[in-house]
Amino acid sequence: MVSRNPNQTRRAILDAALEEIHLRGFQGMRVEHILQRTGLTKGALYHHFTNKMSIGYAIVDEILGQDVMERWVGPLSDSSNPVLTIIEICEKERAGRTAEEIEKGCPINNLSQEMSPIDEGFRERLEQVYRQWTSAIAEALSRGQKTGVIRADVEPAKIAKFLLASLQGIIGVAKCCKSEQMLDDMADCMRSYLLQLLNADSVQRAV
Amino acid sequence: MVSRNPNQTRRAILDAALEEIHLRGFQGMRVEHILQRTGLTKGALYHHFTNKMSIGYAIVDEILGQDVMERWVGPLSDSSNPVLTIIEICEKERAGRTAEEIEKGCPINNLSQEMSPIDEGFRERLEQVYRQWTSAIAEALSRGQKTGVIRADVEPAKIAKFLLASLQGIIGVAKCCKSEQMLDDMADCMRSYLLQLLNADSVQRAV
DNA sequence: ATATAAACAGACCAGTTGGTATGTCAAATA
DNA sequence: TATTTGACATACCAACTGGTCTGTTTATAT
Structure with a gap:
């Protein structure tokens, strides 16, 4: 997150998503919560993934x-x-x-x-x-x-x-x-x- | 559903909800789908239950x-x-x-x-x-x-x-x-x- | 140095969803 | 028969949610 590192960003998204999913399930996981956990924005997330x-x-x-x-x-x-x-x-x-x-x-x-x-x-x-x-x-x-x-x-x-x-x-x-x-x-x-x-x-x- | 039978209506709601939940999970279950399955309306459902x-x-x-x-x-x-x-x-x-x-x-x-x-x-x-x-x-x-x-x-x-x-x-x-x-x-x-x-x-x- | 493309940021949106407010009708009760 | 109450129907809404669009910044190749 310090400098631009797409692999690290992608992995941060997956890690944050897994934590959410582990607790709330996939349907219960909210994209917004991943953004909060990672400090990223929607633009970043949907640059790395096509959808939820x-x-x-x-x-x-x-x-x-x-x-x-x-x-x-x-x-x-x-x-x-x-x-x-x-x-x-x-x-x-x-x-x-x-x-x-x-x-x-x-x-x-x-x-x-x-x-x-x-x-x-x-x-x-x-x-x-x-x-x-x-x-x-x-x-x-x-x-x-x-x-x-x-x-x-x-x-x-x-x-x-x-x-x-x-x-x-x-x-x-x-x-x-x-x-x-x-x-x-x-x-x-x-x-x-x-x-x-x-x-x-x-x-x-x-x- | 023919005549008014609250116990039967309540049970119909539960049965329909269980079918939905069995497949989609509780979070994935939609109140609207219960209404479609039972032919009831929101008024009826929320008369029998306080919330989802x-x-x-x-x-x-x-x-x-x-x-x-x-x-x-x-x-x-x-x-x-x-x-x-x-x-x-x-x-x-x-x-x-x-x-x-x-x-x-x-x-x-x-x-x-x-x-x-x-x-x-x-x-x-x-x-x-x-x-x-x-x-x-x-x-x-x-x-x-x-x-x-x-x-x-x-x-x-x-x-x-x-x-x-x-x-x-x-x-x-x-x-x-x-x-x-x-x-x-x-x-x-x-x-x-x-x-x-x-x-x-x-x-x-x-x- | 400059062009180009990747890596983001942020505002915006349309559809969905649980829930409510109000009205109506039928049946029990007096 | 009048009335009251439980059992529904219908319209409506505010919040949420996944996803898009446009703009900006950074790295990289030439």
Whole structure:
């Protein structure tokens, strides 16, 4: 904002928009509020984006999708034990959240619940994020089966979808109930379920 | 709508509003659309409700809460085997949904994700629904432990929360991915998890 | 140095939206 | 039958909202 830096301006718009969307949803987000947050004007905003919708699309593609890649896809691709890696990621994410953050939930889940039925562009983009996410888990589980850490009878593709769904469900219910206790209770069940996916031999080391 | 019937009119407003909200969310729901659906006018609508928000509150209290009572709390309170009852309810609900219905998700989850962070009135009402829901599951699991059908080492309160969260997560992910296959895959995992809660002796009869 | 195009600023606008004020009609009540 | 009240109908409005249009400033290429 000091000197002219279009990339930085564009990113500032997306960051401000994401914060608003995270709390109020895409429909509840107001262009005017982005201007207030960034100190920019309408001229600047509509120079970088054609309309409100394109801001939402860019957030999914450039921020949320990227986050999943960095926090999940990357670590899982380097992992020799997907179960432990998933538990680690969850605990790390959990540690970084205040009670206030919990109330806002996962922006990916928020957006998909709000927008996927009413805008196909949003839905396709969010579905793609979910696909990358589940694929990364499924592939890691598959590799784990080959190395013997994961039970041979688990079906990676199915379990991956279920794990992702449960995770989103947990975050969503905790968000509504505004309860850290509830979040930790559910996470505990999730952890137990994850450990069940390990081969009997390797459970000793894990717990 | 034929003759004057205030209760029927009020209910017609709520039903129409719920359909709109189910698809577009509460913020996306337009009062004007309710009028079009019901054939009523603003005068009628604002005679029965003080404002838009009160329509949303009434829907949670009178329709969604009631639905949970009928579909979950009732059956579970009569159940001798909560695991089988839950599986039955899920299969029944699943059978009644078309692909189009799946895209709209669960209205309770939709509303809680959208409204709980921005309106405390909504959040409290939805939390209460979740509480009744999880309590019913937890109590049924407890009773199952006493009769011996449920494993003694499961913690009813924790598992109940996790089950509810997973269920909502599954519906939510399937909604975004618009995939019946994915829904059934995840439901399959959920079913397996539920059956694990049964005592080893009674598994034979269940499967 | 100057032309050119990108990166903004700011006023303005048309459509939308929740909500209100006033009037009318039917049914219960006396 | 007269009257009062609840159940609507209709016109209207003020505020909001996404988006546009025109103008100005800054960087960059020639």
